[in-house]
Amino acid sequence: LAKTTQPISMDSYEGQEVNITCSHNNIATNDYITWYQQFPSQGPRFIIQGYKTKVTNEVASLFIPADRKSSTLSLPRVSLSDTAVYYCLVGELYNNNDMRFGAGTRLTVKP
Amino acid sequence: GAGVSQSPSNKVTEKGKDVELRCDPISGHTALYWYRQSLGQGLEFLIYFQGNSAPDKSGLPSDRFSAERTGGSVSTLTIQRTQQEDSAVYLCASSIRQGARSYEQYFGPGTRLTVT
Numbered sequence: 635l636a637k638t639t640q641p642i643s644m645d646s647y648e649g650q651e652v653n654i655t656c657s658h659n660n661i662a663t664n665d666y667i668t669w670y671q672q673f674p675s676q677g678p679r680f681i682i683q684g685y686k687t688k689v690t691n692e693v694a695s696l697f698i699p700a701d702r703k704s705s706t707l708s709l710p711r712v713s714l715s716d717t718a719v720y721y722c723l724v725g726e727l728y729n730n731n732d733m734r735f736g737a738g739t740r741l742t743v744k745p
Numbered sequence: 746g747a748g749v750s751q752s753p754s755n756k757v758t759e760k761g762k763d764v765e766l767r768c769d770p771i772s773g774h775t776a777l778y779w780y781r782q783s784l785g786q787g788l789e790f791l792i793y794f795q796g797n798s799a800p801d802k803s804g805l806p807s808d809r810f811s812a813e814r815t816g817g818s819v820s821t822l823t824i825q826r827t828q829q830e831d832s833a834v835y836l837c838a839s840s841i842r843q844g845a846r847s848y849e850q851y852f853g854p855g856t857r858l859t860v861t
Binding site for chain 1: 749780786787788789790836838849850851852853854855
């Protein structure tokens with residue numbers, strides 16, 4: 635099981651771009667990288683998923699370097715409502731039960 | 746459309762009692778997951794179902810915990826002889842599985858269990 639390491643917490647201000655990096659040094663060939671967002675008193679919500687290079691959707695971008703030993707979730711122009719915990723998961727897309735949630739990164743966006 | 750639902754939303758029980766937590770996944774989702782989240786902590790994987798079978802029970806913390814899924818839909822998580830350390834939010838998620846591939850997990854609102 636690929637272990638992930640993320641910063642415990644981050645602070646930002648409204649309108650800034652936020653980059654959260656996740657380390658996964660022992661990622662396997664078949665592993666994908668997935669990010670979830672969790673607001674207080676809610677279950678996590680899928681944000682983005684990728685295998686290599688760059689993936690972008692309406693919410694975020696995911697940057698994955700060639701060695702895939704880390705990944706960076708980029709949130710453009712954050713607002714107060716982006717205050718949440720962000721989880722990085724690594725696991726086989728074809729064996730989803732291997733994915734494990736770590737402690738996540740608690741992002742606090744200030745006015 | 747309807748998302749994942751869980752019941753009850755809150756459960757307070759006395760130490761030593763048994764509790765049953767229910768999860769209704771999104772219709773058509775063949776994969777179902779149970780997690781536990783203690784206050785301020787990350788999610789702890791408990792068990793995963795593909796259809797009615799549970800290929801991975803490795804996350805169940807003790808033999809007091811069991812889960813079943815019937816008809817490839819509703820799942821119940823049972824905790825026997827509850828202990829105070831069982832107090833947590835229990836989250837259920839479901840996902841589509843087409844062929845060998847699993848897709849993103851959709852989470853329910855959780856059941857907050859308090860053991861007094």
